[in-house]
Amino acid sequence: MTLITSPSNPRISKLQTLHTARGRKKSGSFLLEGPHLLETLLNAQLWPQEVYYQPALLQRTLEGAALLERLLHAPSSQLIEVSERVIEALGDAQTSQGVVSVLPLDALDPATIQRRRRPSARPCLLILDDIADPGNMGTILRTALAANVERVLLTPHCVDCYSPKVVRSAAGAHVLLPVEINLSWEAIANRVSEHCGRHPRVLLAEAGCDQQYYMQDLVQPFALIVGNEAHGPGQQAHALSTLSISIPLANEVESLNVAMATGIILYEAVRQQAIQSGSSQ
Incomplete structure (x- = not known):
């Protein structure tokens, strides 16, 4: 030895x-x-x-x-x-x-990880657009695994998801969650079509818009885009999206940390799925 x-x-x-x-x-x-x-x-x-x-x-x-x-x-x-x-x-x-x-x-390899996963309804496809902070990236990946998302897609300007700080913050999510990196928006659009079918729903998390996240149907297949910490989602994210959604904020708070906001929306999807599952039994 x-x-x-x-x-x-x-x-x-x-x-x-x-x-x-x-x-x-x-x-x-x-x-x-x-x-x-x-x-x-x-x-x-x-x-x-x-x-x-x-x-x-x-x-x-x-x-x-x-x-x-x-x-x-x-x-x-x-x-x-x-x-x-x-x-x-x-x-x-x-x-x-x-x-x-x-x-x-x-x-x-994302395809290999996907094959190892247990069969389950996973309505959310998560798209991260230019996430810059390693701690945020790791926390989002960990939360995405816990919320049982289908997979995570990263645009080319995201922080390297294999950096030590991201890996540590993700706490093992890399091993169990399919993550595709450095995807063009064309490739992302194809993944969305594969996931959602003929009529894709692409929800864009954006502070200040009128549509609240909890008013959306998060049981049927959908994609969720969250954007950069400083400047939010980019132009191509807006072009792909079908609806902008927001989290209500009181006391003149302008926005939430991107990892926290992502978790709030993902767990609304978990809540809705649990309700549907309970009502169908």
């Missing part, structure tokens, strides 16, 4: 490039930090390319100790023990949880 004690080790230096979009693109891999993300991978029957771990740090928590026991039965060529200095150099979080995994980007 390999042991690395120096952060200047060439292998570690190469991995540190995965903290940048350029490094991830060049290597075709990204990093997942912490026991929870590795557990999510293993439970989805995805074994990482490599796992770098620090036993003493892992053993500080029950989750970490159980994971360590599981790791010790893994193929030794993929398991690399490192010192505390090395694991801290590899990670992005302020306090390391003792494990960093490396996964090929193509392991998260």
Whole structure:
């Protein structure tokens, strides 16, 4: 079993490039930090390319100790023990949880993830237009998974959804939620047609418009577009949309955080589906 004690080790230096979009693109891999993300991978029957771990740090928590026991039965060529200095150099979080995994980007092919999902009614197709903040992106992906959306489509100018901050905020959503990145608006329009059928409904979240989100039918297939934190949805988003919807705001509040607004709308869809499901039983 390999042991690395120096952060200047060439292998570690190469991995540190995965903290940048350029490094991830060049290597075709990204990093997942912490026991929870590795557990999510293993439970989805995805074994990482490599796992770098620090036993003493892992053993500080029950989750970490159980994971360590599981790791010790893994193929030794993929398991690399490192010192505390090395694991801290590899990670992005302020306090390391003792494990960093490396996964090929193509392991998260959206079609493959979709095939692994249980059959379910998923009326919402979520489109993110130029979301810039990594924390917002990760929170939206996590919420989209929890709200059981069909899939998430990202326009080309969105923040890199495989950056360490996005991956950490998403808390495992990358492994279980189909996400398509860098899509042109033409490709997005095709996905909307496939999802919605002949008469697509594309709802555009936009502060200040007259149509309230809870007045819409969110049980039948629809697409929801949410836009950039600073300037909102772009021109092409407006062109594709069939209706703008808003969340009522009191006390002269101009807008909500984009991740919070997305969650409010998605969970109205969950509420409506639950009501329909209850009334049909």
